Amino acid sequence: MRIAYFAWVRERMGVPEEIVALPADVATVGDLVGWLAARDARGAGAFAEPYRIRAALGGTMVGSEALIGDADEVALFPPVTGG
Amino acid sequence: MIRVAVESAAIDVAAALAAHDAGGHGASASFIGRVRGEGGLVELFLDHHPVLTEKGLEDLAAQAGARWRLGALTLIHRVGAMAPGDTIVLVLASSAHRAEALAACEFLIDRLKTDVMLWKRETFADGRSAWVEQRESDQDRAGRWG
Numbered sequence: 614m615r616i617a618y619f620a621w622v623r624e625r626m627g628v629p630e631e632i633v634a635l636p637a638d639v640a641t642v643g644d645l646v647g648w649l650a651a652r653d654a655r656g657a658g659a660f661a662e663p664y665r666i667r668a669a670l671g672g673t674m675v676g677s678e679a680l681i682g683d684a685d686e687v688a689l690f691p692p693v694t695g696g
Numbered sequence: 697m698i699r700v701a702v703e704s705a706a707i708d709v710a711a712a713l714a715a716h717d718a719g720g721h722g723a724s725a726s727f728i729g730r731v732r733g734e735g736g737l738v739e740l741f742l743d744h745h746p747v748l749t750e751k752g753l754e755d756l757a758a759q760a761g762a763r764w765r766l767g768a769l770t771l772i773h774r775v776g777a778m779a780p781g782d783t784i785v786l787v788l789a790s791s792a793h794r795a796e797a798l799a800a801c802e803f804l805i806d807r808l809k810t811d812v813m814l815w816k817r818e819t820f821a822d823g824r825s826a827w828v829e830q831r832e833s834d835q836d837r838a839g840r841w842g
Contacts, residue, residue: 619743619813620743620827690815691815691830694828695814
């Protein structure tokens with residue numbers, strides 16, 4: 614599965630996206646954020662405050678409880694600031 | 697006619713308005729958002745998603761089309777690096793009467809700030825650079841529309 618990062622999440626992760634094989638116990642977006650935060654120093658820097666993270670699954674904004682299922686892409690990013 | 701676009705080049709407001717008005721409408725409301733050069737700002741950069749940002753604009757346009765009787769709708773958002781004075785966003789909404797055109801325009805600009813994958817980063821003359829935080833007032837305004 615591909616994880617795409619945006620804005621300061623991308624800067625802190627150091628890459629715009631990565632392909633990962635998810636551990637079996639990562640079922641939801643919240644699980645994924647927790648797993649990334651624990652995985653390494655970059656993840657800890659980007660995801661230390663999970664309440665500041667928003668997500669989209671297959672093009673739809675979702676909450677942290679959303680099941681990742683067989684989605685091709687999970688996007689992780691800060692609250693949006695367009696307009 | 698609905699036209700939605702995400703553009704990295706300068707938004708040509710006159711050309712967009714001419715295309716939008718081609719059908720003729722009783723009332724057209726417009727909003728033009730521009731980069732403010734306050735506090736020594738030299739660059740505004742807008743990060744976006746290559747696919748989902750445009751999809752977000754399309755979803756908003758469809759929602760506006762379902763809520764109001766619109767003859768035409770144009771929604772163009774710029775991305776990438778911009779300078780003070782540059783147009784960031786153009787919203788044009790037309791209907792037979794002013795109330796629906798104005799309401800649709802306001803709805804779109806409010807929801808743009810909370811529903812579409814866009815992120816602003818400000819760079820200042822002294823070299824400081826920071827990502828803009830979402831404002832509670834923006835969420836409140838977007839929430840009014842239910």
